[in-house]
Amino acid sequence: xxxxxxxxxxxxxxxxxxxxxxxxxxxxxxxxxxxxxxxxxxxxxxxxxxxxxxxxxxxxxxxxxxxxxxxxxxxxxxxxxxxxxxxxxxxxxxxxxxxxxxxxxxxxxxxxxxxxx
Amino acid sequence: xxxxxxxxxxxxxxxxxxxxxxxxxxxxxxxxxxxxxxxxxxxxxxxxxxxxxxxxxxxxxxxxxxxxxxxxxxxxxxxxxxxxxxxxxxxxxxxxxxxxxxxxxxxxxxx
Numbered sequence: 001x002x003x004x005x006x007x008x009x010x011x012x013x014x015x016x017x018x019x020x021x022x023x024x025x026x027x028x029x030x031x032x033x034x035x036x037x038x039x040x041x042x043x044x045x046x047x048x049x050x051x052x053x054x055x056x057x058x059x060x061x062x063x064x065x066x067x068x069x070x071x072x073x074x075x076x077x078x079x080x081x082x083x084x085x086x087x088x089x090x091x092x093x094x095x096x097x098x099x100x101x102x103x104x105x106x107x108x109x110x111x112x113x114x115x116x117x
Numbered sequence: 118x119x120x121x122x123x124x125x126x127x128x129x130x131x132x133x134x135x136x137x138x139x140x141x142x143x144x145x146x147x148x149x150x151x152x153x154x155x156x157x158x159x160x161x162x163x164x165x166x167x168x169x170x171x172x173x174x175x176x177x178x179x180x181x182x183x184x185x186x187x188x189x190x191x192x193x194x195x196x197x198x199x200x201x202x203x204x205x206x207x208x209x210x211x212x213x214x215x216x217x218x219x220x221x222x223x224x225x226x227x228x
Binding site for chain 2: 004031033035040041042043044045048050055056091093097105106107108109110111
């Protein structure tokens with residue numbers, strides 16, 4: 001499978017627990033994005049990486065959220081002390097930045113659906 | 118603040134009808150506009166539009182960008198039940214390199 005892969009697909013956790021999600025982008029893609037989507041809304045940008053550098057974080061990303069992309073390949077998104085409001089679909093996307101051309105289209109993974117009870 | 122607005126939010130038509138979905142945007146530094154189709158899972162890429170007035174076509178789907186009007190339309194002709202989905206419009210903002218999404222249009226095709 002050469003698409004964007006996310007694990008786990010579903011996660012149910014109790015309020016206050018920490019959770020970690022993983023994203024494996026398309027192998028030649030150097031840009032990786034995290035989005036959050038709640039029911040009836042379009043995806044909201046959380047953060048993005050170019051290679052291993054985290055270049056932008058949304059105001060939505062509180063200090064309970066942290067993302068890493070240690071070797072410029074896969075990325076993890078951790079949520080500490082989860083709250084019910086964190087329940088959402090967490091989507092990862094990747095794209096390739098081409099010098100002089102810009103960004104290719106972003107391809108999305110299947111998402112991780114988080115339910116905080 | 119960068120904003121993308123889609124209309125209508127919901128549309129129900131009969132199989133065989135033609136539909137037009139609208140997307141308008143207000144962003145600080147436009148780079149390109151993308152359309153995605155979302156069924157029960159992740160958004161799947163349809164089109165990326167950068168230049169105004171050039172129609173992109175894929176089978177029964179087509180899309181065009183109007184940079185003067187800050188808008189785009191997505192047309193689907195001879196709709197089929199498999200076209201039922203949420204259609205998302207997103208704008209790639211230059212510099213920030215992020216996609217700003219609209220709320221989506223929920224399209225339902227009845228047989």
